[in-house]
Amino acid sequence: MGENTDPVLLKRFRSGDVRALARAISLIERRDESVRELEQALRPDAKTPGVAGFTGAPGTGKSTLVDAVVSLLRKKQSSVAVLATDPNSPFSGGAILGDRIRMQRHALDPKVFIRSMGARGHLGGLSLASREAIRLLGAFGFDEVILETVGVGQSELEVAAVADTTVVVLTPNLGDSVQMIKAGILEIADIFVVNKADLDGYTRVMAELRAMLSLAPKAEWKPPILATVASRQEGVEQLWEAVLAHRRHLEKSGQAQALSEQRLRDETGEVAAELARRRARQALEDDPELARRLLADRTPYRTAEEILDRKR
Ligand SMILES: Nc1nc2c(ncn2[C@@H]2O[C@H](COP(=O)(O)OP(=O)(O)O)[C@@H](O)[C@H]2O)c(=O)[nH]1
Ligand SMILES: [Mg+2]
CATH class of the missing domain: 3.40.50.300 (P-loop containing nucleotide triphosphate hydrolases)
Incomplete structure (x- = not known):
C-alpha cells in the first residue's frame, strides 16, 4: 500500500468495517495512489x-x-x-x-x-x-x-x-x-x-x-x-x-453490457491521462536539465513523449 494507507485497511474493509469503507472513499476523493492497490485486492470477487x-x-x-x-x-x-x-x-x-x-x-x-x-x-x-x-x-x-x-x-x-x-x-x-x-x-x-x-x-x-x-x-x-x-x-x-x-x-437490449464495457474503457483513458500528467510534472521537477530544454526549445509535445518513453 502507499505511504498514506493504513496497512490494515484492506483487512478491515474485508471484515465489513464501515469505517474502512469510509476511509477508502476518502482515498478515492483525494485520488490517492493507494486506491490502485485496494482496487486490485478487491476486484476478483x-x-x-x-x-x-x-x-x-x-x-x-x-x-x-x-x-x-x-x-x-x-x-x-x-x-x-x-x-x-x-x-x-x-x-x-x-x-x-x-x-x-x-x-x-x-x-x-x-x-x-x-x-x-x-x-x-x-x-x-x-x-x-x-x-x-x-x-x-x-x-x-x-x-x-x-x-x-x-x-x-x-x-x-x-x-x-x-x-x-x-x-x-x-x-x-x-x-x-x-x-x-x-x-x-x-x-x-x-x-x-x-x-x-x-x-x-x-x-x-x-x-x-x-x-x-x-x-x-x-x-x-x-x-x-x-x-x-x-x-x-x-x-x-x-x-x-x-x-x-x-x-x-x-x-x-444488451446495452447494460455495452455501457459497462465502454465506461471501463473511458475510465482507463481518464486514469491514464491523470497518471501521465503526474509523471510529466514529477519528471520536470526531478530533472532540471529536461525542464531547461523544454523552456529553451518550447516543445511540450516532444518533451511529453520523451517522459512517457522513459523506463520507470
Ligand atoms: N409539499 C411537498 N414538499 C416536499 C415534498 N418532497 C420534499 N418536500 C420538501 O421540499 C424541500 C426540499 O427537499 P429536499 O429533499 O431537501 O430537496 P433536494 O434539494 O432536491 O434534495 C424540503 O423542505 C422537503 O420537506 C413533497 O412531495 N411535497
Ligand atoms: Mg438534497
Missing part, C-alpha cells in the same frame, strides 16, 4: 451494484425521495448506499448536514451507508471518483447504490455518466421545465418524476413533459413520467418499479 442516479434542481425533493426509496429497499431486504455528489465542492468527508438530518432514521441501520463526495479540481472529476467508489461499495456488499446530485451545472451530466438509470426530478413550480430544456436534461433522463404532486400545477408539468417527449426521436426506451409526494412516500413503489423496468430493458 466484487459484485456490481445497481446504480440509480437522482438529479434535478435544488429543493425539488431529491433527498426526501431518496430517503423514501431507501426505506422501500430496506423493506425488500436490499442493502443500499447513498452517495450525494457535489462536483463543485472539495472533499467532504461525510454526509452533508441537511441530508444527514433528513436521512437520520437510517443512521443506525448497518445495511444503509450515506455519504457525500466532492471532487473539485480532480481530473476526470466526479464521474471517475464515483465509479471507483461504486466498485468499492459493490465489493463491500451493497446491493444498490443511489447517487444524488447536490451541485448544479455539470452535475446532471456527471450523474448520467455513472448511473445505469437516471431519474430527473421536477416539481410543479414554475421555471423547472424551462431550466430542464436549457440543461439538455431530456437526453439524459430515463425516468421523469414530478415530485410535490400535492401542490397545484403538477398535471400541467406532466402534460408539458409528455408534449415535449412526443417530439423526441423514437427510441427503444420511452422515459415514463411519474408523480410522487416524497414527503408522504407516495408513488415511490411505482418509481422503483420503473427503475427496475429500465434496468431490465438495459439487460435485454
